[in-house]
Amino acid sequence: MLSHLANPARFMRISGVALPWLGGVSLVVLVLGLFWSLILAPPDYQQGESVRIMFIHVPSAWMALSVYLFVAVASAVALIWRHPLAEIAAQSAAPIGAAFTFVCLATGSLWGRPMWGTWWVWDARLTSVLVLFFLYLGYIALVNAFDDASRGGRAGSLLALVGIVNLPIIKFSVDWWNTLHQPASVLRLGGPAIDVTMLAPLLVMALGFTLLFGWLLLVRMRTALNERRLRALRIYGEAAAGNASEASSGAARPAWR
Amino acid sequence: MRAFLGLIRQDLRLGIRQGGDIGLVLGFFVLAVILFPFGIGPEPELLRRVAAGIVWVAALLAAVLSLDRLFATDYADGGLDLIALSAMPLELAVLAKAAAHWLTTGLPLVIVSPLLAILVDLDPAALPSLVVGLLLGTPAMSLVGAIAAALSLGARRPGVLTTLVVLPLYLPPLIFGTGAVEASLAAEGARAHLLLLAALSVAAVPLAPLAAAAALRQALD
Numbered sequence: 001m002l003s004h005l006a007n008p009a010r011f012m013r014i015s016g017v018a019l020p021w022l023g024g025v026s027l028v029v030l031v032l033g034l035f036w037s038l039i040l041a042p043p044d045y046q047q048g049e050s051v052r053i054m055f056i057h058v059p060s061a062w063m064a065l066s067v068y069l070f071v072a073v074a075s076a077v078a079l080i081w082r083h084p085l086a087e088i089a090a091q092s093a094a095p096i097g098a099a100f101t102f103v104c105l106a107t108g109s110l111w112g113r114p115m116w117g118t119w120w121v122w123d124a125r126l127t128s129v130l131v132l133f134f135l136y137l138g139y140i141a142l143v144n145a146f147d148d149a150s151r152g153g154r155a156g157s158l159l160a161l162v163g164i165v166n167l168p169i170i171k172f173s174v175d176w177w178n179t180l181h182q183p184a185s186v187l188r189l190g191g192p193a194i195d196v197t198m199l200a201p202l203l204v205m206a207l208g209f210t211l212l213f214g215w216l217l218l219v220r221m222r223t224a225l226n227e228r229r230l231r232a233l234r235i236y237g238e239a240a241a242g243n244a245s246e247a248s249s250g251a252a253r254p255a256w257r
Numbered sequence: 258m259r260a261f262l263g264l265i266r267q268d269l270r271l272g273i274r275q276g277g278d279i280g281l282v283l284g285f286f287v288l289a290v291i292l293f294p295f296g297i298g299p300e301p302e303l304l305r306r307v308a309a310g311i312v313w314v315a316a317l318l319a320a321v322l323s324l325d326r327l328f329a330t331d332y333a334d335g336g337l338d339l340i341a342l343s344a345m346p347l348e349l350a351v352l353a354k355a356a357a358h359w360l361t362t363g364l365p366l367v368i369v370s371p372l373l374a375i376l377v378d379l380d381p382a383a384l385p386s387l388v389v390g391l392l393l394g395t396p397a398m399s400l401v402g403a404i405a406a407a408l409s410l411g412a413r414r415p416g417v418l419t420t421l422v423v424l425p426l427y428l429p430p431l432i433f434g435t436g437a438v439e440a441s442l443a444a445e446g447a448r449a450h451l452l453l454l455a456a457l458s459v460a461a462v463p464l465a466p467l468a469a470a471a472a473l474r475q476a477l478d
Contacts, residue, residue: 079471127428134425141421145412154475155408159422162404162468166425 006085008225015218022218026211033208037201044198050114055202057107059209060100064132065167067097067213071139072164075157085221087153090160091143092220096213098136105129128170135163260345261353268357282323282362283369289315290373301378308379309387309438315373316366316391317427320398323362324419327354327406328473341477347470355396355403355466363395383438386447390437393454394430400458400465401426407472430457 037055044051074090077083108126109119120126143156272278293311294304304311331337340350370391374384405423409415437450 131425131428138422138425141418142408145409145414145418147413151411151475155472158468158472159408
């Protein structure tokens with residue numbers, strides 16, 4: 001199935017059909033989720049209305065981690081099977097993941113001000129998410145640092161795989177170091193510790209964020225593929241024009257070329 | 258094995274004969290530490306509180322600064338191609354390179370660190386945990402640094418890029434290293450932190466050369 005889709009031309013055709021649907025559905029789910037979580041869901045008995053920040057913060061934190069996992073898996077596929085589409089997928093996903101990480105850090109900071117009384121603490125989880133943000137930036141910088149784009153792609157893929165050691169550290173940081181950030185309350189033994197009136201909108205938001213990621217990823221991948229095609233056409237066109245002018249005017253090439 | 262030792266010996270000889278290299282790293286280390294009293298003020302209480310952090314951060318930056326010479330000169334003059342073509346596995350060659358890098362930067366940093374710790378007024382009771390921590394943590398820094406140095410070979414701005422790539426990966430040794438000093442100051446015993454540092458280095462010995470050798474291969478072909 002995946003290898004069937006992995007043909008770039010077929011990918012362009014199918015993603016072109018899927019794109020508006022995916023975009024529409026993700027917008028509907030996000031609007032529904034935002035309405036539910038920001039207006040319908042009850043305020044917390046302790047945190048009051050500021051708990052609503054959580055409906056953005058938690059899904060973006062989940063996305064920050066899972067997008068990194070996506071980048072790492074796509075990088076592994078690109079390295080092992082040398083598949084160009086996997087590399088484009090990883091490179092297109094990384095800035096989206098960095099944006100989710102930034103949203104997670106920013107909303108956490110906004111929530112921390114009224115709740116913890118500080119914008120930022122050097123807590124284990126906050127620190128490790130910040131490291132994740134810098135890993136994303138390092139990956140993006142490395143991919144774009146080479147004149148030869150394929151080298152950047154391979155170097156970036158390796159870095160993505162090396163950086164994956166950070167994921168378990170983030171996930172378990174709240175259990176290993178007992179610090180300010182609260183431990184996991186949704187995915188844990190004994191079932192979720194939050195009430196269903198809050199869990200339901202949270203899960204809708206998570207679904208909306210995932211759909212949004214899929215949509216943005218497809219848009220970015222299609223742009224990257226079009227860009228490559230354009231570059232190839234331009235090189236091809238220049239070569240053709242060069243040949244034509246050589247053929248018409250003999251060996252005399254224009255001085256500015 | 259002979260090739261392995263030969264590579265280490267060659268890099269050591271280059272490091273010593275070109276003299277400037279080790280001296281530059283140590284000079285940077287000392288200057289970076291000396292900057293802090295100017296920046297935050299010379300009060301002994303304040304300095305004593307942050308002494309271990311200053312020494313660790315300065316050592317880390319000095320190690321990053323020296324990473325570019327790990328592969329860059331061999332890459333530029335083609336020596337790296339010969340190493341890759343030789344019978345020795347590239348992973349082993351990376352290990353030899355990292356070992357030589359540690360012997361010419363990590364070890365000198367460890368040796369000088371007690372002097373600098375005295376300069377920033379670290380509590381003498383915490384001195385052993387600082388030095389042992391650096392001794393256990395710097396091998397991991399050389400090994401992980403080899404990955405970043407190999408990845409950024411041939412990039413447009415390799416120095417800045419190596420720094421950006423490697424600094425997030427250097428945070429665990431920094432956290433446990435300064436944690437060891439804090440723990441020994443709080444009379445908890447630094448053992449747990451030092452064991453974690455040792456674990457980082459021990460895990461990096463087999464794993465980092467694999468990643469760095471893969472990075473070198475893609476840089477060379």
